[in-house]
Each structure stands twice: as C-alpha cells, then as structure tokens.
Amino acid sequence: xxxxxxxxxxxxxxxxxxxxxxxxxxxxxxxxxxxxxxxxxxxxxxxxxxxxxxxxxxxxxxxxxxxxxxxxxxxxxxxxxxxxxxxxxxxxxxxxxxxxxxxxxxxxxxxxxxxxxxxxxxxxxxxxxxxxxxxxxxxxxxxxxxxxxxxxxxxxxxxxxxxxxxxxxxxxxxxxxxxxxxxxxxxxxxxxxxxxxxxxxxxxxxxxxxxxxxxxxxxxxxxxxx
Amino acid sequence: xxxxxxxxxxxxxxxxxxxxxxxxxxxxxxxxxxxxxxxxxxxxxxxxxxxxxxxxxxxxxxxxxxxxxxxxxxxxxxxxxxxxxxxxxxxxxxxxxxxxxxxxxxxxxxxxxxxxxxxxxxxxxxxxxxxxxxxxxxxxxxxxxxxxxxxxxxxxxxxxxxxxxxxxxxxxxxxxxxxxxxxxxxxxxxxxxxxxxxxxxxxxxxxxxxxxxxxxxxxxxxxxxxxxxxxxxxxxxxxxxxxxxxxxxxxxxxxxxxxxxxxxxxxxxxxxxxxxxxxxxxxxxxxxxxxxxxxxxxxxxxxxxxxxxxxxxxxxxxxxxxxx
Numbered sequence: 001x002x003x004x005x006x007x008x009x010x011x012x013x014x015x016x017x018x019x020x021x022x023x024x025x026x027x028x029x030x031x032x033x034x035x036x037x038x039x040x041x042x043x044x045x046x047x048x049x050x051x052x053x054x055x056x057x058x059x060x061x062x063x064x065x066x067x068x069x070x071x072x073x074x075x076x077x078x079x080x081x082x083x084x085x086x087x088x089x090x091x092x093x094x095x096x097x098x099x100x101x102x103x104x105x106x107x108x109x110x111x112x113x114x115x116x117x118x119x120x121x122x123x124x125x126x127x128x129x130x131x132x133x134x135x136x137x138x139x140x141x142x143x144x145x146x147x148x149x150x151x152x153x154x155x156x157x158x159x160x161x162x163x164x165x166x167x168x169x170x171x172x173x174x175x176x177x178x179x180x181x182x183x184x185x186x187x188x189x190x191x192x193x194x195x196x197x198x199x200x201x202x203x204x205x206x207x208x209x210x211x212x213x214x215x216x217x218x219x220x221x222x223x224x225x226x
Numbered sequence: 227x228x229x230x231x232x233x234x235x236x237x238x239x240x241x242x243x244x245x246x247x248x249x250x251x252x253x254x255x256x257x258x259x260x261x262x263x264x265x266x267x268x269x270x271x272x273x274x275x276x277x278x279x280x281x282x283x284x285x286x287x288x289x290x291x292x293x294x295x296x297x298x299x300x301x302x303x304x305x306x307x308x309x310x311x312x313x314x315x316x317x318x319x320x321x322x323x324x325x326x327x328x329x330x331x332x333x334x335x336x337x338x339x340x341x342x343x344x345x346x347x348x349x350x351x352x353x354x355x356x357x358x359x360x361x362x363x364x365x366x367x368x369x370x371x372x373x374x375x376x377x378x379x380x381x382x383x384x385x386x387x388x389x390x391x392x393x394x395x396x397x398x399x400x401x402x403x404x405x406x407x408x409x410x411x412x413x414x415x416x417x418x419x420x421x422x423x424x425x426x427x428x429x430x431x432x433x434x435x436x437x438x439x440x441x442x443x444x445x446x447x448x449x450x451x452x453x454x455x456x457x458x459x460x461x462x463x464x465x466x467x468x469x470x471x472x473x474x475x476x477x478x479x480x481x482x483x484x485x486x487x488x489x490x491x492x493x494x495x496x497x498x499x500x501x502x503x504x505x506x507x508x509x510x511x512x513x514x515x516x517x518x519x520x521x522x523x524x525x526x527x528x529x530x531x532x533x534x535x536x537x538x539x540x541x542x543x544x545x546x547x548x549x550x
Contacts, residue, residue, distance in 0.1 A: 022408055022422045022424070024406075024408075024422070024424050024434075025406070026405050026406030026424075026426065026427075026456065027405045027406070027426055027427040027428065028405060028406070029406070072426060072429050072432050073426060073428060073429050076426060078424050078426070078432050078434055079434055080421040080422060080434035080435070081421050081422065133418060133419070136274075136350070137274055137305055137314055137348045137350070138274075138418070138419065139314075139378070140378065140408070140410040140419050140422070140452045140454065141408075141410075141419070141422060142454070143376065143406065143408050143422075143454050143456060145376060145406050145456040146376035146454070146456065
C-alpha cells in the first residue's frame with residue numbers, strides 16, 4: 001500500500017441521547033437519473049440511504065434502513081426519522097449525506113465496488129442541528145432541507161480502481177481513485193512498472209479530496225473512493 | 227390521545243351557505259344567539275401533552291385565566307415555544323397552595339404566559355388529571371402564523387374543531403400544503419413524537435408508516451402539533467362560522483334583535499357560571515350544546531347579569547344566550 005501519511009483519530013464517544021433528522025427530500029430537491037434525464041422513478045430501481053458523521057471528521061456511516069427513490073412520486077424519497085450515533089448528541093450538529101445507487105446492491109459501498117456502469121449519486125455534505133428526542137420537552141427531528149439539501153443526479157459510475165494510493169488530508173486518510181485501464185489523466189503515477197492515471201474531479205464534487213492540482217482545465221481535486 | 231369528541235367536526239362551509247340561504251324563510255321562528263362560549267375537558271397523563279387553547283377567554287388569554295383548574299397537581303408545568311429562538315421557554319409552574327401559575331422564579335405570577343387561541347403549548351404533569359379550557363368561540367376568518375425558512379412552529383386550531391390537516395379538501399382543517407413541510411404530532415402513550423408527515427406538491431401528506439392517507443394526520447380538539455416549514459412565512463387561514471349567531475361574519479337577520487352576550491364563562495369544580503351583558507334588560511334563554519350545533523334550553527326567561535348551574539360531566543360543551 002502506498003501511504004503518504006498516516007493518522008488515526010478515534011473520537012471519544014459519550015453515551016448521550018442522539019440527534020434525529022428526517023430522511024426525505026422535496027419536489028424542488030428531487031433526485032434525477034442522468035440516463036433518462038428525468039426524475040428517478042420507482043421503476044429505475046434506485047435505492048438511497050442516509051449517512052452520518054460527527055462534525056470535524058469525515059467518517060460517514062449509514063444510519064437507518066435503505067429506501068426506494070421514486071416514492072411517493074418520481075424523484076422523491078421519504079423514509080422518516082433517522083437517529084445519529086452517540087457522537088452527535090440530541091440537539092447538536094451532525095454531518096449528513098444522502099447516497100443513492102442502482103443495481104439492487106445492498107449498500108452504496110457494494111454498488112461502488114461493483115464498478116463501472118452502476119448508477120451512483122450523492123448529495124453534498126450537510127451540516128444540520130439535530131432534533132433532541134430526550135430533551136424536556138423533546139424537540140422534533142429536523143429536515144434535511146434545513147441543511148441546504150439540493151437536487152442530485154445518479155449517473156453511471158466512472159471507471160476507477162483502487163491501487164492502494166492513499167493521502168492524508170489533515171484529518172483522515174483517503175483512498176484515491178485510479179483510472180481503470182489506459183491512463184489518460186494528466187496526473188499519473190507509476191507502481192511496479194505500470195503507469196496509472198489519477199482521477200481528477202472539480203473541487204466542489206462530493207468525491208473531491210482536499211488535494212488540489214492546477215491543470216489546463218483549471219484547479220482540480222484528486223478524486224476519492226468511498 | 228383520543229379525540230375528546232370524535233364526532234366533533236369542522237362545520238361544512240357548504241352547509242352554512244345552505245342554512246343562511248334558508249334563513250329569511252325561517253326568521254320568524256328562528257332564535258338569535260348573541261355569541262357562543264364553550265369548554266373542553268382534556269384528560270392529561272403523567273408526563274407531557276401538547277395542547278392548544280381553542281377558545282378566547284378574554285382577549286389576553288393569560289395562563290392564570292385560561293387554566294383555572296384547582297385540581298391541577300402541584301408542580302405541573304407549561305412550556306411555550308419561542309418561534310424566534312426556536313427553543314422552549316422556561317416553564318410556568320402551578321402551585322396548588324397558592325392556586326396559581328408562577329414564573330420560573332416561583333415568586334411572581336406568570337402574567338406573560340399567553341395561551342392565545344391557535345398557539346400550542348406543552349404541559350408536563352407529575353400525575354394524571356383533567357384540564358378544563360373555556361372561553362368564547364372565535365368566528366370568522368381566523369389566521370394562524372406559520373413561520374418559514376425551516377423554522378418550527380407549535381400550532382393548533384384556533385376554532386374548536388378537529389380533523390385531518392388536508393389542504394383544500396372538505397372536512398379537513400385546511401392546513402396549507404407547503405412542499406417539503408414536516409408535521410409531528412405527540413403521542414402521550416409513548417411520550418414521543420410521531421414520525422414526520424411530509425407534504426409533497428402534487429401528492430399531499432405522506433406518512434412513511436403508510437397509516438394515514440394524503441390528507442395527513444388528524445389533529446384533535448385542543449391538541450397541538452409541530453410543523454417545520456421550509457418555504458417562506460405563510461398564514462394558516464381557517465373560516466369558522468356558527469349559524470344564527472349575531473356576531474357571525476356576514477349574518478344579517480331579517481328582523482333586528484338585541485340579544486344579550488356572554489362575557490365570561492367560569493368553571494369551578496362541577497359548577498359553571500356565566501356573566502351576561504344585558505344592558506337593555508331584554509329577556510333571554512340560556513342554551514347548552516355538546517356539538518355547537520344542536521341546542522337545548524337550560525334556563526328560560528332570564529334578565530339578570532349572571533347565571534350559574536351544574537356543569538354537565540362531559541368532555542366538551544357550549545353555552546349561548548338566545549332571545550326569549
């Protein structure tokens with residue numbers, strides 16, 4: 001494994017009541033399908049899950065069950081209350097991200113591992129003050145819309161592989177996405193005599209790392225893998 | 227919590243139109259009402275309940291005038307929701323020895339805890355009891371403010387009605403449909419919120435548990451609910467009219483009548499007393515109803531400024547004065 005830097009942070013977890021949010025979007029923030037150029041329908045077989053991480057680190061884990069996108073109407077998902085892990089106390093701010101995928105895989109991670117062609121999409125990372133179900137009186141779960149949820153698109157996964165390239169972004173170790181096959185990226189790396197292309201994405205892409213590079217197309221980020 | 231009276235429904239506006247259209251034909255035999263007052267008894271469990279005052283006690287609706295039960299357990303607390311700060315207030319506390327509601331300092335009366343009609347509040351009881359809320363039935367076009375930009379509001383019906391949220395369908399409480407809005411009711415049995423009912427444009431209210439239909443959850447009489455509104459500030463407008471009442475908007479009786487009005491409804495234990503404004507000394511009757519629709523006379527040919535009687539042991543009721 002190529003390890004540029006190593007650091008491990010384990011947040012201290014306190015046994016407090018956890019925060020709560022509502023896992024749903026709205027008609028103005030629907031999910032669309034790049035293949036059909038339409039809002040995702042239930043027949044598209046797109047599933048979604050809500051991911052959570054404490055503020056200050058980027059360690060997203062799925063919270064709650066998977067739901068179907070396209071219910072009750074095309075582009076919508078509405079799966080009710082989701083509760084964070086203990087590291088986000090009730091009423092405290094947590095980080096949230098909606099991840100969606102096709103192909104019938106049990107999780108987003110499995111869909112990513114399945115590789116090219118699988119429909120994948122994710123929202124931006126949202127920071128949301130949560131509801132507090134254990135306060136007196138309790139406060140209700142908070143909508144993702146209040147954190148600025150916007151529409152996002154599911155699209156066929158770009159071909160990429162993991163050759164063990166890692167970077168430390170100041171907080172976490174990130175896997176870096178590598179082109180599968182002939183290297184066409186302007187940024188390349190050689191490993192064991194084989195040249196690979198490092199995938200670059202716009203700096204505002206949800207998969208962008210904090211590692212930036214100036215290219216002829218402007219400043220780009222190294223793309224991360226989940 | 228079960229609705230205090232499942233049969234209590236919002237008056238169908240179409241029915242009002244029919245009744246008013248028939249009014250000139252029936253005017254000679256019709257009674258006129260000066261106004262309409264009511265009360266509701268809400269059983270409260272130990273723990274939390276989310277309530278709303280469906281009557282207008284005196285225009286101010288201070289907690290010490292709205293909740294006058296002397297049977298409230300000492301230490302019962304009432305929290306108000308601060309829409310601006312998005313937090314609950316410190317609670318007002320009932321002191322049985324003093325017979326009143328006090329500020330958090332427990333030294334001064336809670337004169338600024340206002341339980342206005344349509345404003346939700348939370349009551350926390352150390353033991354179960356029954357709260358009685360009484361006052362004048364509000365009529366006309368009634369407006370309740372729903373804060374926007376993702377703010378939470380704690381709301382209830384301004385008039386004494388119950389029904390599903392709906393939006394424009396009949397037999398609902400006509401709560402505005404705001405795309406992406408979430409509504410939460412409170413379950414006193416589990417002492418927790420319901421899951422969110424979310425409104426989607428072109429669909430209606432969606433229940434992730436698939437229990438209620440697209441008209442959304444039913445809001446019972448005198449109960450409140452939370453709503454988080456992702457849109458701009460908006461108004462929840464309800465139109466409520468009690469037929470044959472002189473202060474009903476748009477009501478023009480064929481023959482001008484002067485009917486005394488009830489200015490105060492006070493309940494003490496099993497006794498009810500009414501204060502009546504009757505400057506002309508006209509004879510009047512007092513009537514009672516369980517549904518604000520069907521009335522029976524409980525006292526006849528009165529002229530005085532007060533009346534007292536035994537309070538029917540019911541979940542809710544209404545009194546009115548009519549011309550004798």
